[in-house]
Amino acid sequence: MENMWLKYTLLVERETEDTFVAEVLGSPYTLGWIEPQIEVLTTENGYDYAENTDGPAVGYLFEPMQDGEEAHVERLQAYIQRWNGHVTLKEVEQVPEENDSWKEEFREVKIGSWWVAPTWTDPQALEGAEHVLWIDPGAAFGTGYHGTTQDSLLFLQELSLTEKNVLDIGAGSGILSLYCVLSGARQPVYAVDINPQSEYQVLVNATNNHLPDSAVRVVIGDALLPEVAEKLPERSDLILLNIGGDEDIAMLPVVDKHIAPDGLVILSGIVDWNRSHVLSAYEEAGYRLEKERHSDEWVTLLLRKITMK
Structure with missing residues (x-):
C-alpha cells in the first residue's frame, strides 16, 4: 500500500515569517519552502519578480498520514493558533510518498x-x-x-x-x-x-x-x-x-x-x-x-x- 503525505499550503504574514520558520523547523512538521506571491518579469539584468508586498507569503508543510485527513487538519489548525491569525491554512492535498511527494522533487x-x-x-x-x-x-x-x-x-x-x-x-x-x-x-x-x-x-x-x-x-x-x-x-x-x-x-x-x-x-x-x-x-x-x-x-x-x- 502506498504511503501518503499531507501537503499543507499556508498563508504566512510577512512580519511572522521568520519566527514561523524558526519554530516549524523544530516541530513535527516538515517545512518544504516559503515563497512570496510573485509574477516573473524579464529585465535587462535577467529575471525579476513583481512581488505582492502587501500580501502574505505562501508556505508549504508536509507530514505523513497516520490518521484520517480531518484529524490531521484539526491538529494543524490547533498548532497554528499560536500565531493569532497571522498564519492560516489555505489548502490541503494528499500526495503519495513516492513519485509526486515533496521528496521526489529533490533527486540526486x-x-x-x-x-x-x-x-x-x-x-x-x-x-x-x-x-x-x-x-x-x-x-x-x-x-x-x-x-x-x-x-x-x-x-x-x-x-x-x-x-x-x-x-x-x-x-x-x-x-x-x-x-x-x-x-x-x-x-x-x-x-x-x-x-x-x-x-x-x-x-x-x-x-x-x-x-x-x-x-x-x-x-x-x-x-x-x-x-x-x-x-x-x-x-x-x-x-x-x-x-x-x-x-x-x-x-x-x-x-x-x-x-x-x-x-x-x-x-x-x-x-x-x-x-x-x-x-x-x-x-x-x-x-x-x-x-x-x-x-x-x-x-x-x-x-x-x-x-x-
Missing part, C-alpha cells in the same frame, strides 16, 4: 565527478559514487539543480582549493561553501547570505557531510553594509558570487577589498544579455576573464585579479 544529480544528493537518496542510486555532497533542501536557496550552481561547481572541480581562503557571497544552503571545505579549503570558509534561514541550513548540511559547525562561518546580512563587511576575512584567494549580474557589479567594491593578489573570482547568476555589462565592469577594475560556462541563458565567469608587477 551528477555534476562533474561529484554527486549532489539529499540524505534520503536510495543508496543504490549512488552505488559506486566516489564523491557525494549531501544537501537537503530547506528555507535557503540552493539545491544543485540550477545551471548557475552546476557551472560554479564544475569550475571549482578544476581548481586546487587546498588551503585556499574562500569567501562565498550568496551562499544559500551552502553547496559551494561545503564543497570547498570537502576539497581542502582552509577552514572556516566564509558564507554570506541575506536570508536569516541560511545559517540553519548551512549547519544542517555541514552535519550531513560529517563536518563540524566550525568548518563554515556563516555571516547573515548584506556584504555591502559596514557592520557585515567587518566580519569578513581580510584576504580571500577565491571569492564566489552567485547572486545576479547587477548584484555582482554592486558587490565589486567588496570583492576588490577582500581579494588576494592574483586571486580568483567566480561570478554567476548572469544572463546572456547582461554578460558584457558585468564583464566590462570587472575588466575595468583589473580582472581578466579566464574561462566561462553557459547553461541555457545563464552565464558563469571565472576571472583573475591582475596584480601589477
Whole structure:
C-alpha cells in the first residue's frame, strides 16, 4: 500500500515569517519552502519578480498520514493558533510518498565527478559514487539543480582549493561553501547570505557531510553594509558570487577589498544579455576573464585579479 503525505499550503504574514520558520523547523512538521506571491518579469539584468508586498507569503508543510485527513487538519489548525491569525491554512492535498511527494522533487544529480544528493537518496542510486555532497533542501536557496550552481561547481572541480581562503557571497544552503571545505579549503570558509534561514541550513548540511559547525562561518546580512563587511576575512584567494549580474557589479567594491593578489573570482547568476555589462565592469577594475560556462541563458565567469608587477 502506498504511503501518503499531507501537503499543507499556508498563508504566512510577512512580519511572522521568520519566527514561523524558526519554530516549524523544530516541530513535527516538515517545512518544504516559503515563497512570496510573485509574477516573473524579464529585465535587462535577467529575471525579476513583481512581488505582492502587501500580501502574505505562501508556505508549504508536509507530514505523513497516520490518521484520517480531518484529524490531521484539526491538529494543524490547533498548532497554528499560536500565531493569532497571522498564519492560516489555505489548502490541503494528499500526495503519495513516492513519485509526486515533496521528496521526489529533490533527486540526486551528477555534476562533474561529484554527486549532489539529499540524505534520503536510495543508496543504490549512488552505488559506486566516489564523491557525494549531501544537501537537503530547506528555507535557503540552493539545491544543485540550477545551471548557475552546476557551472560554479564544475569550475571549482578544476581548481586546487587546498588551503585556499574562500569567501562565498550568496551562499544559500551552502553547496559551494561545503564543497570547498570537502576539497581542502582552509577552514572556516566564509558564507554570506541575506536570508536569516541560511545559517540553519548551512549547519544542517555541514552535519550531513560529517563536518563540524566550525568548518563554515556563516555571516547573515548584506556584504555591502559596514557592520557585515567587518566580519569578513581580510584576504580571500577565491571569492564566489552567485547572486545576479547587477548584484555582482554592486558587490565589486567588496570583492576588490577582500581579494588576494592574483586571486580568483567566480561570478554567476548572469544572463546572456547582461554578460558584457558585468564583464566590462570587472575588466575595468583589473580582472581578466579566464574561462566561462553557459547553461541555457545563464552565464558563469571565472576571472583573475591582475596584480601589477
